[in-house]
Amino acid sequence: MKTLAGVWPFLLLFGLIIGGLYAKLFTPTEAAGMGAGLAILIATFHGKLNWSVLRTIVIDTAYTSVSLYTVLFGALMLSKLLTLSGLAGGVLALVQSTGLEGTALILAIMCVFLVLGCVMDSMAIILIFVPLFAPIVVAQGFDLVWFGIIVIVVTEIALITPPVGMNVFVLKAVLPDVPVVRIFKGLIPFIGVDIVRLAILIAFPAITLWLGSTVG
Structure with a gap:
């Protein structure tokens, strides 16, 4: 005590x-x-x-912010390029052409998000692809709240996957002496656990909806 x-x-x-x-x-x-x-x-x-520590904090914050916004700017430029190139519509058509239904369709969509997360910012993924897939998910009878939660889990995984993992660059800014490759290697167990968590949420949707159902 x-x-x-x-x-x-x-x-x-x-x-x-x-x-x-x-x-x-x-x-x-x-x-x-x-x-x-x-x-x-x-x-x-x-x-x-004290003033010395506060000055160091402000400078480190500025360095970190500039680094993050540089990565974010590049990710947003890439997402704009993908939108103009018609890739978003192509991905939607590809998923629809598989003829998958139910959980198999959700797994296919999550795989698409995981792949996109390796090269795109999570916010760009949500803004571009969630509106495309949401009508399909509703048509299959799935709850949109549940779908939103698993999409958030996927984008969280995207934040630590190479090469655009935003959180990795945050950690790199805090630990400049640690190589990025070493950081990514250290994240492998966490990525594995996140994938297991995602699988559980997909297999048992009630887990994501129970707490909300108790409110009000």
């Missing part, structure tokens, strides 16, 4: 973010800002934040 007394700031931070989200006090984006603000206050309270 004496040792746990030193982790109260982290519990407070967790409680503010998660509690505020579930209490509908703020949106996820606002929760990120609230969390960052509270973290600054906690660091100041503990005497670990």
Whole structure:
């Protein structure tokens, strides 16, 4: 208990973010800002934040932001090219031509998303391809909330898959001395676990819908 007394700031931070989200006090984006603000206050309270440290934080944040926006800009340019080239419609036609139905169709769509995630930004995938596949999913009798959740899981996997994995470049900016190849190798077990989680959510849709069904 004496040792746990030193982790109260982290519990407070967790409680503010998660509690505020579930209490509908703020949106996820606002929760990120609230969390960052509270973290600054906690660091100041503990005497670990001075002007020198704050300057270093601001500079590191600027470097990380520029790196991320460079990758994001390239990903958005690529997604625009794919849209203008008609690839999105071609992918939709390819999936429809397979004649698959039910779970087999969902698995095919998820495979498409996983492949796209290797070369496209997750937001671009959602904006371009989800509207194309949503009518097919509804026609097959699947719940769109469930479909949205598994799409989010797939795009999360895309965030750590080469070569555009956004989270990998975040980690690289924080650890500049670690080679990108080593980071990707270290992510292999996490990618494997994520794929298992995705398979479970597809096989048992009730898992994704149960919590929401208990609200209201």
